[in-house]
Amino acid sequence: MRLGVLGKTDKLMTVGSGRESFTADIPIMKIRGVVVIPGSTFKGVLRRSAMKVSPLLNIKNCFDFGLTFPCATTRSGGVCPVCKVFGLSGEDTSPLQVTDLRYVKSEEEALRLWRERMLVPLGDENPTITRLVRIRIDDSTQTSAEGALFESEALPPGTLFYGEIRLSRALLKKAGVDVNEASRLVLAALADLSYERIGRGGLMTFKVVGSEGIPEDEESKMLLDMLVKRW
Numbered sequence: 591m592r593l594g595v596l597g598k599t600d601k602l603m604t605v606g607s608g609r610e611s612f613t614a615d616i617p618i619m620k621i622r623g624v625v626v627i628p629g630s631t632f633k634g635v636l637r638r639s640a641m642k643v644s645p646l647l648n649i650k651n652c653f654d655f656g657l658t659f660p661c662a663t664t665r666s667g668g669v670c671p672v673c674k675v676f677g678l679s680g681e682d683t684s685p686l687q688v689t690d691l692r693y694v695k696s697e698e699e700a701l702r703l704w705r706e707r708m709l710v711p712l713g714d715e716n717p718t719i720t721r722l723v724r725i726r727i728d729d730s731t732q733t734s735a736e737g738a739l740f741e742s743e744a745l746p747p748g749t750l751f752y753g754e755i756r757l758s759r760a761l762l763k764k765a766g767v768d769v770n771e772a773s774r775l776v777l778a779a780l781a782d783l784s785y786e787r788i789g790r791g792g793l794m795t796f797k798v799v800g801s802e803g804i805p806e807d808e809e810s811k812m813l814l815d816m817l818v819k820r821w
Contacts, residue, residue: 591757591773594704594800595780596697597627598821599751602720602744603792605631625716627691627751631788636688636755637676639786640779644672647774647809674765675757675772685761686776691751693717697799700752704800717749745792752799755780759803770805777813797821 605627644651651672677684693716694700721743755776762772784795797820804810 591755591759591769591776591804592800592802593755593776593780593798594700595753595755595796596694596700596799597691597751597753597783597794597796599745599747599749600784600793600795601747603749603789603794604742604744605789605792623716625693625719625745627753627788629688629690629753632691632753633676633686633688635783635786635788636776636779637672639782640672640676640775643778643782644775647771647778649771649775671767671771672775674767675762675775683761685758685765685767685772687756687758689753691753694750694752696750700750700799703752704754718746720744720746751794770807770810773805773810774807774813777810777817781813781817795820 641651641653649671652670655669675684675686677686694703695715757769757772757776759769762769780796780798784793786793788794796817798814798817801814801818804814
C-alpha cells in the first residue's frame with residue numbers, strides 16, 4: 591500500500607532541532623538548510639493517533655494487554671497489533687515506513703511528485719519562516735525569568751508539506767497482521783491527525799493526493815474517500 595499525503599499547517603508550528611546556526615534559540619528542523627518535518631516525527635505522531643483510534647476499530651493496543659507503550663518483543667512477544675504495524679521496540683524493520691515531509695508550494699506540485707514516484711527529493715526552496723520573540727516565565731514567581739527573552743522560528747498557517755506512507759504486505763503477513771485491518775488503522779490515524787500536536791504545539795490537517803494498493807473493504811474505501819476530499 592502506498593499513500594501520497596499532503597499536510598497543511600493550521601496554526602503557527604515549530605518542529606525544533608539541534609541548531610545548525612545561532613539564528614534563533616529554537617530553530618526549525620532543517621537538513622542542509624532546507625526545512626523538513628522528519629519522517630520519525632511524523633511516524634511517531636501517526637502512531638500516537640493510531641493508539642487513540644484503535645478501540646474505535648475494534649483493534650487492540652498495548653494497554654489492552656496491560657503493557658507499556660510501545661510494547662517490546664522482549665516483554666510481550668509482540669502481541670499488540672498497533673505495534674506490529676508501526677514497529678516493535680528491539681526490531682530493525684516495520685511494515686509501515688514513512689518519508690520525511692518536504693515543503694511544496696501547491697497541491698499540484700505534490701501530485702507531480704506522486705505521479706513521478708519521486709521520494710520527495712531535497713530541493714533548495716524554503717517556506718516563509720516567521721521569527722517570534724517570546725518571554726520565559728518563572729514557574730515559582732509567575733513573573734518573567736532572568737534572561738527571559740528568547741527567539742523561535744515558526745511556520746505560518748497554510749504551509750504545505752508532502753510525503754509518503756508505505757505498508758509492506760510481506761512484512762504484515764510475517765507479523766501476522768491482516769492487511770485490511772492495518773489499512774483501516776493507518777487511514778483512521780491519518781484522519782485523526784488534525785487533533786494531534788506536532789512539534790511544539792503545532793496542528794496540521796492531512797489529505798491523500800495519491801493511493802495504490804488500498805484494500806477494497808468498505809471501511810478502507812470510506813476513510814480514503816474522506817481523506818481525498820479533506821479540503
